[in-house]
Amino acid sequence: MELTGAEIVVRxxxxxxxxxxxxYPGGAVLNIYDEVFKQDKFKHVxxxxxxxxxxxxxxxxxxxxxxxxxxxxxGPGATNAVTGIATAxxxxxxxxxxxxxxxxxxxxxxxxxxxxxxxITRPCVKHNFLVKDVKDIAETLKKAFYIASxxxxxxxxxxxxxxxxxxxxxxxxxxxxxxxxxxxxIKGHTGxxxxxxxxxxxxxxxxxxxxGGVVLSNAAEELTRFTRLLGFPLTSTLMGLGGYPGxxxxxxxxxxxxxxxxxxxxxxxxxVLIAIGARFDDRVIGNPEHFFQEGRRxxxxxxxxxxxxxxxxxxxxxxxxxxxxxAEMTKLILASKETPDxxxxxxxxxxxxxWRSRDCMKYDRNSDLIKPQYVVEKMHEVTRGxxxxxxxxxxxxxxxxxxxxxxxxxxxxxSGGLGTMGFGLPAAMGVQFAHPDAAVAxxxxxxxxxxxxxxxxxxxxFNLPLKIILLNNRYLGMVRQWQEFFYGNRYAExxxxxxxxxxxxAESYGHVGMKIEKPEDVEGALKEAFGxxxxxxxxxxxxxxxxxxxxxxxxxxxxxxxxxxxx
Amino acid sequence: xxxxxxxxxxxxxxxxxRVAGLFSARGYNxxxxxxxxxxxxxxxxxxxxxxGSDDVIEQITKQLNKLxxxxxxxxxxxxxxxxxxxxxxxxxxxxxLREEMKRMSDIFRGRIVDVTEKTYIIELTGPGHKLDAFLxxxxxxxxxxxxxxxxxxxxxxxxxxxx
Numbered sequence: 110m111e112l113t114g115a116e117i118v119v120r121x122x123x124x125x126x127x128x129x130x131x132x133y134p135g136g137a138v139l140n141i142y143d144e145v146f147k148q149d150k151f152k153h154v155x156x157x158x159x160x161x162x163x164x165x166x167x168x169x170x171x172x173x174x175x176x177x178x179x180x181x182x183x184g185p186g187a188t189n190a191v192t193g194i195a196t197a198x199x200x201x202x203x204x205x206x207x208x209x210x211x212x213x214x215x216x217x218x219x220x221x222x223x224x225x226x227x228x229i230t231r232p233c234v235k236h237n238f239l240v241k242d243v244k245d246i247a248e249t250l251k252k253a254f255y256i257a258s259x260x261x262x263x264x265x266x267x268x269x270x271x272x273x274x275x276x277x278x279x280x281x282x283x284x285x286x287x288x289x290x291x292x293x294x295i296k297g298h299t300g301x302x303x304x305x306x307x308x309x310x311x312x313x314x315x316x317x318x319x320x321g322g323v324v325l326s327n328a329a330e331e332l333t334r335f336t337r338l339l340g341f342p343l344t345s346t347l348m349g350l351g352g353y354p355g356x357x358x359x360x361x362x363x364x365x366x367x368x369x370x371x372x373x374x375x376x377x378x379x380x381v382l383i384a385i386g387a388r389f390d391d392r393v394i395g396n397p398e399h400f401f402q403e404g405r406r407x408x409x410x411x412x413x414x415x416x417x418x419x420x421x422x423x424x425x426x427x428x429x430x431x432x433x434x435x436a437e438m439t440k441l442i443l444a445s446k447e448t449p450d451x452x453x454x455x456x457x458x459x460x461x462x463x464w465r466s467r468d469c470m471k472y473d474r475n476s477d478l479i480k481p482q483y484v485v486e487k488m489h490e491v492t493r494g495x496x497x498x499x500x501x502x503x504x505x506x507x508x509x510x511x512x513x514x515x516x517x518x519x520x521x522x523x524s525g526g527l528g529t530m531g532f533g534l535p536a537a538m539g540v541q542f543a544h545p546d547a548a549v550a551x552x553x554x555x556x557x558x559x560x561x562x563x564x565x566x567x568x569x570x571f572n573l574p575l576k577i578i579l580l581n582n583r584y585l586g587m588v589r590q591w592q593e594f595f596y597g598n599r600y601a602e603x604x605x606x607x608x609x610x611x612x613x614x615a616e617s618y619g620h621v622g623m624k625i626e627k628p629e630d631v632e633g634a635l636k637e638a639f640g641x642x643x644x645x646x647x648x649x650x651x652x653x654x655x656x657x658x659x660x661x662x663x664x665x666x667x668x669x670x671x672x673x674x675x676x
Numbered sequence: 677x678x679x680x681x682x683x684x685x686x687x688x689x690x691x692x693x694r695v696a697g698l699f700s701a702r703g704y705n706x707x708x709x710x711x712x713x714x715x716x717x718x719x720x721x722x723x724x725x726x727x728g729s730d731d732v733i734e735q736i737t738k739q740l741n742k743l744x745x746x747x748x749x750x751x752x753x754x755x756x757x758x759x760x761x762x763x764x765x766x767x768x769x770x771x772x773l774r775e776e777m778k779r780m781s782d783i784f785r786g787r788i789v790d791v792t793e794k795t796y797i798i799e800l801t802g803p804g805h806k807l808d809a810f811l812x813x814x815x816x817x818x819x820x821x822x823x824x825x826x827x828x829x830x831x832x833x834x835x836x837x838x839x
């Protein structure tokens with residue numbers, strides 16, 4: 110039987126087992142929406158802005174490991190989605206974004222709501238397609254899901270002109286797709302893995318450095334086994350948190366610009382560095398020239414060959430899926446019956462404990478003002494460390510990463526690469542759809558939350574019981590911090606004036622609003638919000654925090670890991 | 677260092693802009709880029725001349741390989757290869773110049789492919805430096821117009837770029 114292009118789109122999504130489509134209708138996608146209306150295979154979530162549709166699909170993908178799907182119309186619908194797409198691209202999140210396009214006959218005519226979506230998104234997608242023939246829809250969507258979810262994952266845009274959704278053709282969804290130009294490597298090179306294992310066994314001052322790749326490849330179990338077997342210290346990037354239990358003593362904390370003293374020092378002074386699914390980016394190692402250390406050897410495991418030797422030269426590159434490579438390496442080490450020099454490892458740990466004793470994460474616990482760190486610590490306590498936590502971007506993001514000890518992967522969801530303010534709330538919606546019974550919190554700032562605050566309406570419509578933790582310091586805090594440190598206290602445009610009454614605002618959307626101004630009220634408020642009585646409600650907690658608190662420690666941009674500003 | 681990179685890619689709309697976009701987005705330099713379909717019309721072959729340190733060239737080849745439409749990438753300058761470029765030069769061909777231009781064209785093994793009372797068009801192929809040398813050798817005032825294709829390259833002997 111012949112189906113229209115729109116019917117085919119919907120059938121393909123059902124065939125892929127899609128549960129949720131986050132979207133916003135418009136002229137160019139009316140045919141598709143008509144078919145969405147007629148089906149019951151997946152649920153459509155109407156957001157209030159296309160950026161939020163993509164962030165919600167992204168949050169869903171990060172929390173589940175499955176491919177998120179967003180549907181937007183042409184022109185402004187498509188351009189609004191671009192920030193979300195770029196966010197997913199920088200953090201390697203699998204998404205399929207379907208955008209409507211003006212009819213093929215008027216493409217290039219500056220038609221109403223026309224933009225060159227394929228052109229605009231080219232630099233921020235893993236791949237994109239313009240489907241010009243109804244016969245190509247099914248195969249293109251199959252390819253889109255395949256490309257998005259395999260290798261180093263990423264967003265794929267499929268742009269479909271309106272007339273293509275109207276025309277009819279026979280429908281058959283391909284079972285499998287193979288592409289001669291795209292064959293990601295999964296298994297690591299055995300010889301290289303052997304070399305790495307040997308180097309690991311000979312290490313005197315080893316350090317494991319993990320990133321988002323561990324989470325993306327579902328390798329937390331393999332990583333934990335590998336790390337415990339060797340007894341090595343481990344650090345993680347912002348994106349890798351939860352890949353190894355954050356409360357484990359072998360975990361030295363997050364590294365990088367706002368990482369711990371012990372993690373950064375161990376990173377700099379180790380003799381064998383094992384980088385796993387991480388990419389040595391500027392917020393992690395600072396300046397590559399300062400990072401260079403004579404005599405230190407580097408093993409780098411990553412599925413993307415282009416991430417290896419991009420910023421830092423390595424001694425043993427291993428291209429492959431982190432999960433498979435770690436399993437093979439652990440097997441080799443076990444089979445060798447050898448262990449790294451225990452005396453050397455003990456000396457190394459003594460040194461690390463000495464660095465750790467600097468207690469770089471301490472803050473004033475006797476303040477009359479609410480310290481943002483305290484709120485996150487209390488929240489960790491109240492949620493027993495089991496919540497899914499999304500964040501926006503800025504100081505609150507760093508405090509969330511530093512003080513919420515993530516013991517499991519896919520619990521910490523934030524925009525690491527692009528640093529997108531406005532990510533937290535819509536991403537939390539996606540997480541809550543994926544895990545309807547779980548506690549989902551969004552830690553945010555008064556700057557960030559206002560960038561997608563309209564989504565409180567979506568939360569009401571779909572009864573999403575999110576807990577919004579607003580650390581309100583009446584400043585664009587991270588900007589203010591840089592201005593304090595590096596711009597002579599000239600706070601150019603970094604204050605937040607004319608703020609709404611957030612509790613009332615939340616109430617007007619039909620949610621529960623709270624305002625917390627004293628440290629002694631923090632715990633009670635959190636217990637109430639996460640407690641059984643408000644389990645079904647969205648609670649918006651406006652914590653009025655110390656205005657001038659800074660994120661410490663800090664490595665100034667362009668400096669090296671051993672040049673930290675401590676408290 | 678100058679490198680000449682050759683690649684096979686799916687002959688699809690937008691494939692060229694993915695490569696060109698990659699170079700501009702990542703700040704790589706392109707000296708020339710040529711592209712045309714191969715005998716297998718589903719594939720295009722592209723030759724890119726670029727400059728960069730070994731690290732940059734390594735990144736360029738990796739990033740090119742990462743493009744979904746790209747099937748194969750080879751750095752021809754790693755071993756024996758040939759490169760050729762085509763140039764068409766329109767020159768003044770009046771009076772004394774008429775003989776002179778004919779002679780210069782012969783010396784450089786060019787061919788005169790268009791003749792008018794006042795002008796010649798000379799066709800010349802060869803490595804880029806030969807074309808440069810020809811232009812150097814001509815009287816600047818006599819050159820009316822030039823057009824060059826950019827280099828196409830191929831590996832010598834057993835080095836074959838095919839899928």
